[in-house]
Amino acid sequence: MAPLLIRERWVRELTGISLSDSELTFSRGRLRFRNRGELLFTHDGLSGPCAIDLAGDLAETCVRNEGETELIFRPDAAKDASAWRSVIDGWRVKEGRRQLRTVLGWTFPRALADAFCLLADCGDEKLCELPSAVRDRLASVLGGVSLTAYGSGPIERAMAMKGGIRLKEIDPATLESRLVHGLYFAGEIMDLTGPCGGYNIQWALSSGRLAGSSAAG
Template sequence: MAKYDLIVIGSGAAGMMAAITAARSDKNVLLLEKLSKIGAKLKATGGGRCNLTNTLDNETFMSRFGRDGRFMTPALDALDHKALMAFFKEIGVESYAPDGYRVFPVTHSSSTIIDAMEAEMACLGVEVRCSQKVVSLLHDEEHIRGIETETDTFHADNVVIATGGKGYPVLGAEGDGYALAESVGHKVTEVYPAMMPLKTKEKWVANCTADTIAKVVMTVDMKKYKKLKAQGDLIFTKSGIRGPVVLDFSREITPLLSKYDEVPILMNLTKGMNEEQIRSHFKKELAKDPHRNTLALLTTLLPESVSRELCTLAGADPELGFGKQNGQSRDNLIKLLAWTPLTVNGHDGFKMAMITRGGVSLKEIDPGTMQSRKMAGVYFCGEVMNLDGPCGGYNLQWSFASGYLAGKLKA
């Protein structure tokens, strides 16, 4: 049986980058993928458009990951967004930031990325085997020696675990790497589905599905968690809410839902306007047309469908002039426009989760090499670790950068 310098488990962004990096240093590399094709989850990234990274400086980028973000420092020093764009240009993929922030391949197709990385691996002599599920790691007390799949045994003194999390199991993410990590002494934190739509107790949202509301601010309405906040575009659904702000905020909500049956949230639907600013806006609008009814006044800020529902919640007659509403109804409307309450009470689990929150403990991984502190020769990269970021190219950049560092095979 041939012995390899490196075996990479998983063919996502992190795994392919690790394989390419090692092969460029003349390492004999085997890449194993349990599905019949490589890059399945990468292909679905960003609705297939593949938001590779973003143009933020490294310090700001890391801050968006929270308190553990600085763990990424060595990886980003080795491969930041500029270096990543240069890498793809080198293998034939041009990328750009059409909005000055999010970086995409100019084709806006994830297939372009996968095809280019696959071609580079072939050029470098990386052996790729699909339909190979790794079931165990071979090791002595101190060092990795290889892996076993359901049908074969492969030997190597270095193994990269790039199996991803548990989100979108139909694309191969079933948490296989967690069991492998635990088998060599690693702690795996509790994992939660993240970056996904949320369900709400309130049914009125089903009447507002036609419009996207821009720049919504969302907070948790629980004393202990009031600092949790997200901002972005919101879309109402038949059973709840989705859109970029929800995808980001779900990272905070799903762990709370494991503790509480319901999580009350507040949404500012008026681009950050407070009660005083809303009153001032209405005063100016009524000065233009004093006979405008309440619904027409609200639609200067929000879509008609949402305006009607807020009138109902406030006990206001949408057809009546704003000044003719009773004082309580007017106050209720102003308060609702500043902060609209909703109650999140569920989600669809890992089957709809774009990423996983939680994973292999960062304390047990050397950030300078991505090597295990528990077992020599074992490396981790990408989503299998306990580090996740918001929408906007964060998680892919982290996958590529950590894969690059792991592929260096530094002792």
């Protein structure tokens, strides 16, 4: 579980910008992962709980897909394209004489607002002059723009590791191996990983205490 590496240059140019409630989605056939939460733009992609949790789910998928995976990025998890079209129409009524780029900058950090305008090929127009097709185009971008993930950061930047000793091989009451008497496990060596937010640290501490006290008798 580490930051996602993103191919698109415009993402990497937004280093340091954060969003409090974004959404990243991966979908392929019946396989679907969706994460919502804080997101941070970095020099090589996306970090924060939303991206790091998804990276754990995507690790094997990226490898199988020759290193690249398509994601859908929604900057405001609560709004799809239809909701954004209503918001833009409302801006047009209330702030019609203002530039689209200016009003969008009230909702997102200015550099991010500029990036969305570039993706939608708009921004300098006054809202009252914005054609319906352009409003649709911008709403589509804000409602979910495609990104290309080509892996996750190195182990030095990882928050936790997936995989490990299978849980069915461990006694949950003592964390002793069911296969080797006197062998106890704790932390990430077991195949158990929680989301970002302190859960993995708590698991490391709690399992260490249980394994240690069990081993001591």
